[in-house]
Amino acid sequence: MERDILGYKCRKCGHVQYPYRTRCRGCGHVEWNGVDIVYDTVPLPKNGKLLTFTHLYALPSDFEAVNISLGIVELEGGNRITGQLKIKDPKIGMKVFGKVEVVRREEYKKYWGMVFYAEGA
Amino acid sequence: MRDVYVIGIGITSFTRLEYPLAEIAAYPAVQAMQDAKLDKVDHMFVANMGAGRVNRQTGLASAVIDHLCLQPAGAETIENGPASGASAIKAAYMAIASGMHDTVLAVGAERMNEVNSLEATDFVSTLSHPMAEAIYGVTLPSLAGMFTRLYMHKYGVTARHLAMVAIKNHANAMHNPFAHVRNLITMDGILDSVDAPTNNPIIADPLRFFDVCPVSDGGCALVLASEEVAKKSGRPMIKLAGVGQATDTHAVHDRPDPTELTAVKLAAAQALKMAKKTPQDVNVAELHDAFTILEIVESEEVGFFKKGEGHLALERGETQIGGKIPINTSGGLKAKGHPVGATGVAQAHEIVTQLRGEAHKRQVKGAKVGFTCNFGGFGNNVVCLVFTRE
Known part of the structure; x- marks a missing residue:
């Protein structure tokens, strides 16, 4: 689903x-x-344009990764959303598409949110 | 409404403090009362953000009033994120201007080092939108990182401009005995040399370690009073002439233009209008540089410089002591430190010190009009104040 x-x-x-x-x-x-x-x-909508992004190295204490990438995406239709990025070399203005995935785990709790990939990836 | 004056000030060192939060609030309050030559006040507001979560203490104002033996004076804790300090001053202003009270203490205190830096980061990130930002791992530095990248793209600000803010504010803090970070830094050490990436690692790119304020403990207090009490006190007449406040969307992505700090622009305009001043009348300003980029952008939104030109004014040295409009003579949040609830009160402390002519080596000569901008959340709740010397 x-x-x-x-x-x-x-x-x-x-x-x-x-x-x-x-x-x-x-x-x-x-x-x-x-x-x-x-x-x-x-x-x-899940397609959009990357407005800005950052690679964060000082993470909240429950994250096990060394860093995560975060971005703001302007979705088709005009709404904006903050999400995680799984894009190797993000650029402002690039086209992206999103999938709803688990973005954070706190013990038994899972949080679902938008993860963006480069269009064509 | 009645006029309101600051007649007493007090501050602790901003550093790692090894005594309890209520004392961090009470010590500067005692200093401020002594400075004002008062042994009691009608009311007290205590600004704090993290007592319930970080220090496991609630009802902080009641604990502080007990330390000060000021019962039965009224007391309230004010929590407005990192803008709590200026909100406490605003509450004190309203209490006196309305005629309800004649003397009010506005205190700010925070003890963040009771937890480790990861927990402190978690605590501050609770300011972000719980469902639209926080779940992704968004922290305040990450919001600032995304903001900085867009600002650089749009206006040509570079890492060098950000470093210039840090270098200036560290230099100013060398002359502030209460500042948290008192060491000089150089462009070579934090940006140009082969050691620079080690000295100055990335936190939330393009922001590096020296673009971000430290995690500090500290307390600060002001005594505010009606004109009648202020005149009797014999202390310098520093008037709180303007108060402005504005809010913006909780989620940063929701703003029509995410490079605009609209709440700063509106709060500053309101405070200056109330004081019957223009940005060009201001002689000294304390801006909320939790991240170096914010000093540049706030200097534009307040109206000291045109939009997109703050970094050029910085290059020309206009924001240094001796420049056209010295900014963050105290060292700012960047070097003086940022005990969140205390910051807004400490900004006012620096401006009152400057207007009294008591800032010694960091004194702005002849300063008569001072301005503070206390920035809550990531710009979603901003309080600006204007002080004048009469």
Whole structure:
């Protein structure tokens, strides 16, 4: 099963926001269904353009790697997302595609997130 | 609203301190009260970010008021990330300006070295967005690294410009007895020589070790007072003339232009407008250089230089002591140190010292208007202050 990262589409103005917020960043709307706040969820696109990146050598204590690469990607459709990179020689502006993978483990817990690869890799 | 003045200041060394957090807050508070010639105050705000997590202590303000034997004065802990310090000063300002209190202590304290540097990094990275950033291993240096790369790409800032900030601030800290890092560094030692990659390893490229502030312990305090009390005290009349604050998106990727520090621009404009000053009126400034790039970009957002030209002004020496607008005469966070909750108060401490003319070898001659920028998160909550000498 292919996993997705979800964007939250406002039922009033149609703005898709990521990450989730209580109010719509596009128009400030909050839609209650009587119990909870509701948005239409839409899978975020996985192709995009690398906006910036870094190779981090001072990692949080639970990471076992020597370094990780992190980047901000401008996805098709305009949303941006922060993710990990598995790209040998990243360049600003390069085309990338994402897969949802385990990005962090804390004992028995797994965190899933977007990992980007160079297009064509 | 009533005018508010700073009539007392106190500070600890910024270093590794081997005494408890509440004392790190209480010692400078005592100094500030002695400086103000007061033996009690109406209220106290204590700025701190990590007590609950790092020091396993909550309700810090109650512990500090007990150390100071100031009961039954009111006391609150203020947590606003790395901008906690300036937020405590802002709270003190509001308390006095509103007429609710006449004398208020604004204290900042942090004891980060109670845990090792990995745990300290984990603790500070809790500022990032839990689901959209933190899960990936995002830390504050990594956000700064991505920001720096984009800024270099857009405006032509180089590693050499970043090193110039570090070299300048280390030189300034040589004249600050409270600074954490007091050793001179050179371009050769951190960038040009064959040993440079060993001396100055990559942390979050393009940022290297000497682009990042140290992990420090430290405390700092100000006594703020109404005009009536300030006049009676006989202390120099340093007015807190402007206060500004602005916020920005939690996740950095969500900003329309991630090279803009919009909250800095808005908070600075608000503080300067309230003080009826322009950026060109400012004689000395303390900017939040947790990473060297931030000093350059903040100097543009505040309005000292045009956007994209801060690094050129730095090259021309305009931000050195003796230059057009000396920045971080204390050594900044880079060399004075960054005990997160105390930093905003310490920035104000340096400006008050400068406006009083008591900064000795790092004194900016004739300084009458001072400015501070205390930067929380990665620019998502910024508090700016303007001080004037009357």
